[in-house]
Amino acid sequence: MLVSDAGYSLRDYEQAAGAIRSRISEAPSLAVILGSGLGAFVESIPNATVIPYADIPHFPEASAPGHEGKLIIGDIAGKPVLACQGRVHTYEGYSAGQVTFPIRVLHMLGVRDLIITNAAGGVNTGFQCGDFMLINDHINLPGMVGLDPLRGANMEAFGPRFISLTAAYSSAHRQTAKRAAAELSIDLKEGVYAYLVGPCFETPAEIRALRLLGVDATGMSTVPEVLTANHCGMNVLGLSVITNMAIDHIDSGRATTAEEVFETTRSIAPDLARLLTKIISEVG
Numbered sequence: 001m002l003v004s005d006a007g008y009s010l011r012d013y014e015q016a017a018g019a020i021r022s023r024i025s026e027a028p029s030l031a032v033i034l035g036s037g038l039g040a041f042v043e044s045i046p047n048a049t050v051i052p053y054a055d056i057p058h059f060p061e062a063s064a065p066g067h068e069g070k071l072i073i074g075d076i077a078g079k080p081v082l083a084c085q086g087r088v089h090t091y092e093g094y095s096a097g098q099v100t101f102p103i104r105v106l107h108m109l110g111v112r113d114l115i116i117t118n119a120a121g122g123v124n125t126g127f128q129c130g131d132f133m134l135i136n137d138h139i140n141l142p143g144m145v146g147l148d149p150l151r152g153a154n155m156e157a158f159g160p161r162f163i164s165l166t167a168a169y170s171s172a173h174r175q176t177a178k179r180a181a182a183e184l185s186i187d188l189k190e191g192v193y194a195y196l197v198g199p200c201f202e203t204p205a206e207i208r209a210l211r212l213l214g215v216d217a218t219g220m221s222t223v224p225e226v227l228t229a230n231h232c233g234m235n236v237l238g239l240s241v242i243t244n245m246a247i248d249h250i251d252s253g254r255a256t257t258a259e260e261v262f263e264t265t266r267s268i269a270p271d272l273a274r275l276l277t278k279i280i281s282e283v284g
């Protein structure tokens with residue numbers, strides 16, 4: 001039997017999709033993944049259906065702080081949306097295939113447009129803590145050494161063996177996000193996201209190296225999900241919140257901390273809600 005890199009069969013994905021389908025009347029064609037500390041955005045959706053990941057067969061359970069581990073299905077800006085409140089990461093010990101299990105389930109449910117958010121360290125010196133960055137491309141360093149969710153037997157039911165990533169972040173969605181930010185007078189930066197497995201934050205030398213590579217922001221998620229979503233033909237929009245400026249000097253006297261990351265996510269929550277609501281209302 002053909003199985004994915006993480007050992008899932010087509011039936012496993014179908015079972016998970018079936019469990020979700022049985023709890024909702026109609027599956028939305030738009031989904032949003034809310035990263036570290038960014039999940040508050042969907043707490044106030046009226047009459048939402050809430051499905052804990054633990055209730056969905058084979059769904060990986062979120063263990064990282066700030067990741068609730070719930071699917072929330074409801075209307076945002078009058079549009080049906082499926083929100084993943086929290087995600088799992090490769091640093092938790094999951095394989096790239098396990099991390100992306102939910103993406104294929106979303107595809108089976110009929111999701112066509114996917115908004116992926118994350119908390120990231122700012123590498124571009126022109127950025128500030130609290131900025132939003134539209135992801136226009138990425139560098140997948142773990143993927144270059146084999147930690148790629150599409151490695152292993154290809155599951156043709158989802159997509160072809162080889163895929164192009166020249167437009168991994170939908171051009172139409174990027175235009176929509178820029179327009180939405182401009183209408184709200186929210187400063188939206190744009191740039192390249194580098195995925196590193198973590199959980200250690202980067203050394204100053206690594207940050208300087210990433211800068212030389214053309215990286216604007218770095219984090220521990222998103223890229224495996226973007227690859228899997230592209231494989232099954234979804235249109236992806238990637239949005240980073242710059243929760244801290246990466247430290248590029250060993251004698252700076254500063255340290256990157258998870259507290260700083262969460263404090264920033266708390267302080268930008270109202271603007272993130274405005275921006276995502278506007279993008280959702282105009283996407284697709």
Ligand code: HPA
Nearest residue numbers: 119120121218219220261
């Ligand atoms: N590095 C990696 N991941 C992150 C960071 C960072 O500085 N901030 C938030 N997630």
